[in-house]
Amino acid sequence: MSAPPQPNPLPDPVPQLDLSAQYAAMGDEIRTAVERVMASQQFVLGREGAALEEEIAGLCGVAHGIGLASGTDALILALRVCGVQAGDEVLLPPFTFVATGSAVSALGAKPVFVDIRPDTYNINPSEFERRVTPRTRAIVVVHLYGLAADMDPILAFAKSRKLPVIEDNAQAIGASYKGRRTGSLGDLACLSFYPTKNLGAYGDAGMVVTNSVELAARIRTLRNHGQSAKYLSSEPGWNSRLDEIQAAILRVKLRHLSNWQRARQSHAAEYNRLISQIPGVMPPLAPEGFEHVYHQYTVRIEQRDALQKFLSERKIASAVYYPYPLHLQPLYSALGHKAGDFPHAERAAHEVLSLPMYPELRNEQIARVVENIGDFIKGN
Numbered sequence: 001m002s003a004p005p006q007p008n009p010l011p012d013p014v015p016q017l018d019l020s021a022q023y024a025a026m027g028d029e030i031r032t033a034v035e036r037v038m039a040s041q042q043f044v045l046g047r048e049g050a051a052l053e054e055e056i057a058g059l060c061g062v063a064h065g066i067g068l069a070s071g072t073d074a075l076i077l078a079l080r081v082c083g084v085q086a087g088d089e090v091l092l093p094p095f096t097f098v099a100t101g102s103a104v105s106a107l108g109a110k111p112v113f114v115d116i117r118p119d120t121y122n123i124n125p126s127e128f129e130r131r132v133t134p135r136t137r138a139i140v141v142v143h144l145y146g147l148a149a150d151m152d153p154i155l156a157f158a159k160s161r162k163l164p165v166i167e168d169n170a171q172a173i174g175a176s177y178k179g180r181r182t183g184s185l186g187d188l189a190c191l192s193f194y195p196t197k198n199l200g201a202y203g204d205a206g207m208v209v210t211n212s213v214e215l216a217a218r219i220r221t222l223r224n225h226g227q228s229a230k231y232l233s234s235e236p237g238w239n240s241r242l243d244e245i246q247a248a249i250l251r252v253k254l255r256h257l258s259n260w261q262r263a264r265q266s267h268a269a270e271y272n273r274l275i276s277q278i279p280g281v282m283p284p285l286a287p288e289g290f291e292h293v294y295h296q297y298t299v300r301i302e303q304r305d306a307l308q309k310f311l312s313e314r315k316i317a318s319a320v321y322y323p324y325p326l327h328l329q330p331l332y333s334a335l336g337h338k339a340g341d342f343p344h345a346e347r348a349a350h351e352v353l354s355l356p357m358y359p360e361l362r363n364e365q366i367a368r369v370v371e372n373i374g375d376f377i378k379g380n
């Protein structure tokens with residue numbers, strides 16, 4: 001007697017990100033690097049951290065890197081060495097992770113939001129003039145999702161007002177703008193090595209990169225209790241040191257970053273090709289001269305929440321970065337903003353959806369994601 005027919009097995013879920021696939025491919029290299037640190041018994045401010053600082057600065061095309069405990073600390077320290085203090089104002093986009101704003105608040109300064117461009121989701125420099133005041137002390141730009149902000153007009157405005165520019169490069173390591181890497185475009189740039197980033201540690205870690213020898217030296221001092229020499233502190237700092245185990249892991253992963261970047265870019269091209277046939281879904285824009293590194297592959301669609309639910313029921317993960325713009329966060333209620341103040345950021349918060357994106361993603365998974373988006377559109 002033949003076996004009864006089996007129902008078709010459900011297809012495997014498609015995760016938004018799969019760090020296990022990465023670890024499976026390189027676990028040996030990671031374990032060797034961690035073992036090397038264990039054998040050295042040097043856990044803080046040692047050779048791995050110093051080597052990583054040099055390697056990341058080199059990748060960004062600048063002279064100095066200062067390893068820190070997180071990307072948030074990188075932002076706080078970069079703002080601090082630009083002289084930002086209580087009562088100052090800092091221009092930044094409202095459509096970003098909250099850390100971009102809370103770093104400003106941590107210094108007692110006021111975030112002043114500048115709306116984004118609807119096509120790139122990055123800060124719109126033509127809005128600066130409306131928002132700048134005599135109290136403006138710095139500009140923070142975010143290279144959201146892995147795409148550089150439009151730096152030429154930003155730098156021209158900053159120069160005309162003598163304002164320092166800090167790049168929040170947490171999501172865009174390896175990206176470039178008109179042939180120059182993000183991280184080298186402003187006065188200082190901040191990196192996050194949070195585990196889900198394109199270059200992610202196995203815990204928290206961050207870095208500031210800069211061409212300024214003075215700013216680098218000051219951040220180096222501030223990250224270590226303001227000590228300019230051993231047990232001699234010249235100003236109040238705290239502990240924001242990047243540890244050797246994280247540095248060693250990041251150095252291993254850094255060797256793979258350009259391959260991973262190419263894989264992300266090729267997945268994005270495949271998504272673009274398939275999505276171009278579906279009406280009502282806007283793929284991410286990578287303008288001429290901008291090299292996007294697709295930390296996220298983010299589409300926009302009016303029925304975003306319904307699409308996300310539809311995909312989730314079909315075991316396809318997706319994510320919303322970010323559902324609440326900063327000006328409407330309870331954190332900033334005292335600033336008195338209301339819905340409608342930054343319409344492009346608000347619309348993006350309602351319409352963006354980040355689809356599965358990681359180097360190990362396979363074309364058949366991309367095809368399944370897009371096929372399901374197509375089914376959703378047909379049924380709506």
Ligand SMILES: Cc1ncc(COP(=O)(O)O)c(C=O)c1O
Nearest residue numbers: 070071072097099170192193194
């Ligand atoms: C745009 C942006 N800025 C800042 C941060 C803060 O970095 P961290 O989580 O390393 O503190 C992140 C990441 O989490 C981010 O995505």
